[in-house]
Amino acid sequence: MLYNRGSFSDAMLYGSLIWPTFVETNGMVFLAEEKRAQPALDDPSRTLADMFHGDQAEMERQFNYVAVSTLVGARPGVDDDDAEDRLARLLEESWAAKLAREYPNWDFAVEVTQEDDGPWIRFFATSRPLDR
Numbered sequence: 262m263l264y265n266r267g268s269f270s271d272a273m274l275y276g277s278l279i280w281p282t283f284v285e286t287n288g289m290v291f292l293a294e295e296k297r298a299q300p301a302l303d304d305p306s307r308t309l310a311d312m313f314h315g316d317q318a319e320m321e322r323q324f325n326y327v328a329v330s331t332l333v334g335a336r337p338g339v340d341d342d343d344a345e346d347r348l349a350r351l352l353e354e355s356w357a358a359k360l361a362r363e364y365p366n367w368d369f370a371v372e373v374t375q376e377d378d379g380p381w382i383r384f385f386a387t388s389r390p391l392d393r
Contacts, residue, residue, distance in 0.1 A: 278332055279355045283363060288389060289317050290364065291324055299324055321385035329380045349373045349380035356384055366390040 282293035313320040357371040
């Protein structure tokens with residue numbers, strides 16, 4: 262049983278991983294945690310123009326691309342690539358559901374890719390209300 266191994270605090274932390282907070286800024290959607298951590302997102306319109314030549318989807322692809330291993334702290338002695346892959350697939354489904362719920366007039370792609378250091382997850386809008 263989960264209650265033998267975790268706490269309410271653990272549940273809340275994992276809940277925010279599975280059902281994260283997204284923020285919309287300048288017509289783009291980002292993970293709230295990534296937006297806070299990325300100085301380039303302090304002025305997204307300038308970054309969009311300077312680095313991405315106005316391509317909103319590419320900016321989202323780059324800033325919403327996260328290694329699954331960085332989302333959950335590694336436990337000593339635990340080396341379970343299968344668990345990391347299963348978590349990535351769970352996040353792919355739950356993030357897609359949350360994005361669809363919060364942004365019903367948008368379409369998003371949520372992707373899991375396999376890199377040398379394990380699975381990564383990303384999302385980006387494939388259409389926005391202004392695109393329609």
